[in-house]
């Protein structure tokens with residue numbers, strides 16, 4: 139008997155989210171130890187973690203810790219050294235230094251790589267120095283209360299306090315109190331708590347003024363949505379994660395999440411369905427996502443620009459092939475790709491409501507627009523676009539726990555032609571301490587958000603590889619790349635059922651495993667095959 143059931147490998151394999159949940163309501167391999175990370179091709183900001191006791195920087199005059207220099211002083215010197223580099227660059231380019239003064243820019247301009255690196259060094263070292271200055275007990279005692287800062291910001295954002303007076307004006311506390319239905323005493327106490335984080339200031343007793351932070355909260359609707367989504371959806375949901383984990387420790391179901399416990403939807407509906415019924419909340423989440431993904435390190439250009447380490451589709455372009463963007467929203471990735479590649483045909487798939495609300499025409503370039511079609515498709519059903527060259531998932535896999543993610547890949551199988559590429563564009567977690575400290579904290583928070591809302595997760599390279607392997611032996615994992623400066627990685631596999639068939643036949647004929655590519659592919663998940671490709 140062949141080890142590989144070819145019929146099942148090539149069979150149609152769609153099923154609904156609920157079916158998946160019933161069949162596979164367990165975490166299948168999340169706890170498998172990952173191997174030490176091999177060198178990734180490119181990583182974003184190449185700073186070293188600063189928590190290590192023996193710390194050096196990659197600057198010309200490294201700050202080293204000697205027996206006469208404490209780690210705290212080494213950190214303080216590093217902060218000073220890296221800040222001076224930032225200042226020198228800003229002065230040279232006649233740019234203002236960061237400030238919370240009301241008229242200061244809300245963001246740094248786009249910085250060259252080494253200055254960006256200095257910024258990250260300062261952020262990481264400052265955090266570490268702050269923890270050391272608090273001491274271990276103090277860092278925990280006071281760290282655990284950070285949710286109160288979120289609570290103050292939640293209330294201020296919800297009541298639109300920042301929009302109640304102009305950026306260049308001051309207002310008395312009583313005038314501000316008169317402009318809102320928020321109880322006056324509570325307004326005063328929460329605004330003063332927010333001030334400890336640079337949001338508003340009190341230049342003289344009972345006179346309130348804006349800072350650059352409160353000003354941007356008033357002016358930037360996407361940031362307002364980001365704060366609303368985080369503080370009114372994720373924050374209450376996170377307070378129920380413990381309850382969810384205690385009740386359903388396997389933590390894979392979309393309807394048994396912290397979110398579901400917080401909003402009374404346990405075993406009723408997943409978060410996406412709850413938002414589907416509430417247009418205001420759905421719109422807020424959409425704008426919040428725009429605020430995140432339009433930000434530094436997430437731009438679509440990182441995927442599109444081959445010169446900067448993006449994904450090369452020129453061979454697909456040469457043959458006029460097809461690119462399918464699964465869960466592709468309004469198709470903005472395909473629009474950018476279509477402007478670069480003049481022959482590729484694009485199919486954007488999403489839920490009917492999303493497809494219906496896409497702009498028409500999809501973009502202002504007719505040559506690009508005519509090659510992009512949008513179709514309604516539920517990615518928990520079998521893939522309807524057959525024989526495409528590339529199937530692309532951006533920000534999709536991290537929304538699902540392992541059983542669902544495997545199902546998403548299985549649903550492709552009936553549509554795949556040999557050589558079809560499956561490209562996932564998501565965070566890919568490095569081993570602890572390999573990322574710069576700021577990015578690591580950001581990605582691990584995102585991982586926790588996924589747990590909170592969807593019992594989902596960010597993944598390591600090993601976990602992505604296992605997803606493909608669990609979905610079908612026909613997927614050949616090709617590895618992970620990350621464009622420089624980008625937080626998202628490009629994870630790729632190719633569909634090679636021929637190798638599985640050959641391996642099965644070889645096995646049936648009792649050909650020794652060492653004989654050839656096929657047997658190797660069958661046993662180790664296909665390294666040889668990817669070299670072949």
Ligand SMILES: C[S@@+](CC[C@H](N)C(=O)[O-])C[C@H]1O[C@@H](n2cnc3c(N)ncnc32)[C@H](O)[C@@H]1O
Pocket residue numbers: 410431464465466467468487488489492515516517518531532533534
């Ligand atoms: C996090 S967004 C990612 C959107 C886009 N790929 C991007 O990079 O911004 C997830 C997308 O998946 C879509 N989606 C959710 N459930 C879906 C389903 N069952 N079938 C198809 N699309 C779905 C949502 O409408 C949304 O556009």
